[in-house]
Amino acid sequence: MSTRSPGLPRSRTRQDRPGVRRRPAGARGLAFALAIVSTLAGCAAVDQAIEIAKPMTGMSDTLTQVQQGLRAGGHVVRAAAPVTPEQEHFIGRSVAAEIVSRPSMRLSSDANLVEYVSDVGQAIVLLSPGVGETFQGYRFALVDSLTVNAIAAPGGYVFLTRGLVAAAQDEDELAAVLAHEIAHVQLHHGMSAIRERNLAEAADIVGGEVSKQSQSKLAGVFDSSVQEVVTEVVTKGFSREQEAEADRLAVQLLAETGYSPRALADFLRRVNFDGGGFTSDHPSGADRVAAVEGAVRGLPQAPGVEVRAARFAKATR
């Protein structure tokens, strides 16, 4: 915050500058109002309004300063909403490609089981108002691995291993794991692994002129961002806070869909997600189980558990 010495108001200093014409009070009022509204609104529409107002007020230089302040404010907007759904989709596609390129992540050719797992996931997406739209929609894939694991990539790519499906006792438990992975996507946990430096660099490139150099630079930032997300979702794993946040949202999504939210607690209580390798991203400690049990306490039992358990048994035998 800048300071000014009393007795030397900024307006006086400005008026004394050679070549600066004194503006009518009304025009100054308009400029001041635009400055205030611009600061409050901080949007491109106001930026355009200022452009229109410049010739009307005759205070082009002052309003240009206002625009510069508004444009600088864009960095705040950028930090709060780093990428569009389309950009997240393309990051997610490349992250998903990196995942399935690994020998341990071979996709299953069991069409019936793949369809069943996808149907359960899509039912949550379709029925729960808590699941927002992604650019393309969700895709659920099954991995031919006996490891108990699930991975959520940005944009809505969810990978489940056959080992995880086998570890679930019924459809509601399978849905609980899928809801948890959907929650990671909804909460943009994968995207949060991208360092601010990369996002700032990308925004700077986008703001500049188009050239082969800028395109190459953007591709480099894209590659770096993809690798950061892959490290997070595959190798390093989400933080305990992010897992807890995804658990809480999963409980809501399950309840909205009509699955039993208790199934998440049941699954976590029985299946230890604290193993090594890929499973390290799902710490399933006593605290986590207790938190989920607390979240589902008091929720009504979902009808139809037995009906769904029967079709789960049929689909997985």
Added chain:
Amino acid sequence: MRRFTAWTAAFLLGFWFGCAAAGAAEQARIASREARVRASKQKFGETLLVLHEGDPVTVVATEAPWVRVSSGGVAGWLHESAISRGGTSGLAIARALTGSEVEASERSAGQKGFDSATEQSFRASKPELAAAFAKIDRIDAQRPDENAIAAFARAGQLAGGAR
């Protein structure tokens, strides 16, 4: 000084009410690749209109998480996440805010941030991922059939699917 204050107050009030009036019929753009405007507040059922990324809509009401939008004389419901209020966000905002430095002709064909062109550059630098991208293309092509999912939900006695 009094005149200045009066002008300022009058303009602020006018702008405030103007913004409020504009807010009642806010402009937005479709943020997802495809958005189905529904007759009711749900993600399945009767589709009134199919819109695509970037299509403009007018938001006439908000009942979170649903928005009632109007386009081409048709009004219906969308999930609020399907639209981008103000028409842009994120990197696109950064571009818009600095857009004055770029000629209009360049801007229309300018850098869009991470998009299919960026992915192509990424793929060109990683030919070993060609087979993996082919798998992802096949996964992308498996668009869910909402009628089949709704039937699956009904059979499983899930909420909403039975209605």
